[in-house]
Amino acid sequence: MTPALYDSLDSLAQGIEAMGSMPAEYYQRMMHKIPEAPSVQRVPWLLHRLAGKVILDVGCHGPLHSALLKVCTKAYGLDHEAASYPDYRQMDLESDELPQYADVEVVLLGEVLEHLMSPGVLLWQVREKYPACAVVITVPNAFSSAGQAWIQKGIEQVNADHTAWYSYWTLTTLVTKCGFVVKEWYWAGGVQYTAEGLLFVCQAGEA
Amino acid sequence: MQIVKQMRQEKSGLERTCLEHAKYEARAGHVVAIREPQGQLLWGQDFEPDVLTIHSQMSPTFYHEKAAKVFICHGEPLSSVGNGVSFKAVLDLAPLMDCFICMRTAEYPVWNLIKRTYVTRKGVDLEVFTPIEGVQKLEGEPAILYYENQRGVRNPLYPLCAMAQVWKKLPRARLHVFNITDQKQAETWGTFVKQCKLWPFVRTLSGPVKHADVAGLLNRADIVVSALYPLSARGIEALACGRAYVSAGYDEPGYPWRVPEYSVEAFADTLIACAENWDKINYRTWAEERHNEADATAERLAIYERYVP
Numbered sequence: 001m002t003p004a005l006y007d008s009l010d011s012l013a014q015g016i017e018a019m020g021s022m023p024a025e026y027y028q029r030m031m032h033k034i035p036e037a038p039s040v041q042r043v044p045w046l047l048h049r050l051a052g053k054v055i056l057d058v059g060c061h062g063p064l065h066s067a068l069l070k071v072c073t074k075a076y077g078l079d080h081e082a083a084s085y086p087d088y089r090q091m092d093l094e095s096d097e098l099p100q101y102a103d104v105e106v107v108l109l110g111e112v113l114e115h116l117m118s119p120g121v122l123l124w125q126v127r128e129k130y131p132a133c134a135v136v137i138t139v140p141n142a143f144s145s146a147g148q149a150w151i152q153k154g155i156e157q158v159n160a161d162h163t164a165w166y167s168y169w170t171l172t173t174l175v176t177k178c179g180f181v182v183k184e185w186y187w188a189g190g191v192q193y194t195a196e197g198l199l200f201v202c203q204a205g206e207a
Numbered sequence: 208m209q210i211v212k213q214m215r216q217e218k219s220g221l222e223r224t225c226l227e228h229a230k231y232e233a234r235a236g237h238v239v240a241i242r243e244p245q246g247q248l249l250w251g252q253d254f255e256p257d258v259l260t261i262h263s264q265m266s267p268t269f270y271h272e273k274a275a276k277v278f279i280c281h282g283e284p285l286s287s288v289g290n291g292v293s294f295k296a297v298l299d300l301a302p303l304m305d306c307f308i309c310m311r312t313a314e315y316p317v318w319n320l321i322k323r324t325y326v327t328r329k330g331v332d333l334e335v336f337t338p339i340e341g342v343q344k345l346e347g348e349p350a351i352l353y354y355e356n357q358r359g360v361r362n363p364l365y366p367l368c369a370m371a372q373v374w375k376k377l378p379r380a381r382l383h384v385f386n387i388t389d390q391k392q393a394e395t396w397g398t399f400v401k402q403c404k405l406w407p408f409v410r411t412l413s414g415p416v417k418h419a420d421v422a423g424l425l426n427r428a429d430i431v432v433s434a435l436y437p438l439s440a441r442g443i444e445a446l447a448c449g450r451a452y453v454s455a456g457y458d459e460p461g462y463p464w465r466v467p468e469y470s471v472e473a474f475a476d477t478l479i480a481c482a483e484n485w486d487k488i489n490y491r492t493w494a495e496e497r498h499n500e501a502d503a504t505a506e507r508l509a510i511y512e513r514y515v516p
Contacts (some may be wrong), residue, residue, distance in 0.1 A: 002249045003248070004240070004249060004250050004251055004252070005247060005248065005249050005250070006249055006250050008250070009226050009229060009230055011240065012226065012249055012250045013223075013226055013418065015216070016216050016217070016218050016222055017218060017417060017418055019216065019218060019421075021218070022217065022242070023379065024216035024217065025245075027216075030245075140394075171293075189357060190311075
């Protein structure tokens with residue numbers, strides 16, 4: 001049974017008003033209302049939220065992982081580069097099998113999905129190996145104000161290794177297709193809609 | 208009763224009326240849902256209906272449904288013929304319906320030729336459209352408002368022309384035209400006002416008005432003028448807001464400000480008469496007695512019940 005699109009007559013009326021003169025089919029397929037969400041600072045939020053936890057930091061190489069090692073009970077790390085972190089494993093996130101650590105409480109995918117050719121494959125592995133864990137995902141926001149001035153000059157401001165841009169809608173669609181439910185989400189670094197990034201807290205849904 | 212309403216998601220008066228019907232039928236204790244003809248459930252639960260009310264189109268999946276099928280005549284018949292598709296669509300749907308319901312006596316002879324037709328009053332949601340204290344009035348004594356969604360011959364040409372005569376008699380009278388949604392219309396009226404020097408009394412030419420803002424806008428005027436003709440049933444929300452309503456198409460017996468013929472002179476004479484005798488009736492009371500959606504809903508429900516299997 002498909003639930004109703006609107007939960008009240010008022011919201012139905014507002015939805016139709018927002019459509020303007022667009023055909024309903026086009027509007028429903030292409031236009032997506034972004035729910036209200038607060039904006040946070042990414043690194044302080046992560047350090048506060050993950051403090052005292054046992055985490056698996058996927059794509060960990062960088063200063064954030066060093067900071068997390070100081071506040072987490074334990075921080076396993078995975079990345080493709082050689083590194084000397086404790087509890088670190090060098091691996092190819094695209095093709096190697098994800099290790100399974102029994103004591104992990106939270107899986108962190110911080111600024112990693114946008115580097116991958118097949119982010120869904122990694123998310124499927126996380127869901128399979130860590131079904132009971134919270135999964136924290138951060139990505140750059142496709143509609144960030146940061147690059148808008150440059151694009152007007154014909155310059156795309158993006159990490160040269162990135163393969164994708166994510167928005168609230170596309171990241172929600174990706175994680176949902178991979179079997180997760182979005183439990184919380186935030187804008188990261190800036191004001192809503194045009195913040196630098198997105199921060200999702202997900203949980204594996206029912207199989 | 209369990210009532211499913213079939214309605215397209217499309218911004219229109221039809222949609223507004225359908226939502227009002229749903230609100231008041233649910234309030235009367237019935238289970239109501241709104242579904243698109245294409246099948247998407249828009250509001251309410253998924254259930255087997257006793258009654259299907261059709262608001263322009265019906266899903267083929269309901270063709271052989273045992274439920275009572277009632278076609279609600281939102282559009283007036285002349286416009287239905289005029290737009291080239293609606294009248295034929297009604298003719299095609301008619302054999303599948305148990306009856307029609309229209310909201311104006313003048314439409315009855317047309318619809319009843321096609322299918323057994325009942326007439327109910329045209330209701331207004333008196334909770335939404337209500338007098339509001341303390342709103343900032345539009346300029347003018349009287350302040351006259353035109354806010355219809357312009358389409359084809361439904362446009363403010365005659366009220367604009369009539370205002371030239373009204374202004375000679377009532378120099379402080381002002382006209383405000385809102386809800387101009389089309390750029391060409393905006394350019395047309397802008398040029399008309401400038402070229403013909405109507406600016407002393409035409410004080411507003413403004414764009415779209417959100418539905419949520421309509422009641423507030425109506426409350427800012429003294430008189431709301433409609434150019435709909437001949438079978439108008441729209442704009443009467445003004446009465447519920449306690450404002451005078453001047454229209455050539457509103458033919459409720461006893462209403463003093465019906466424009467007697469569709470001419471510039473008749474609009475001017477009626478606007479002047481209305482301004483000079485504005486408090487001849489209590490407009491809110493008029494709406495409560497004749498256009499209460501709760502009463503209209505009771506009339507509709509009694510009709511549905513006749514056809515529930």
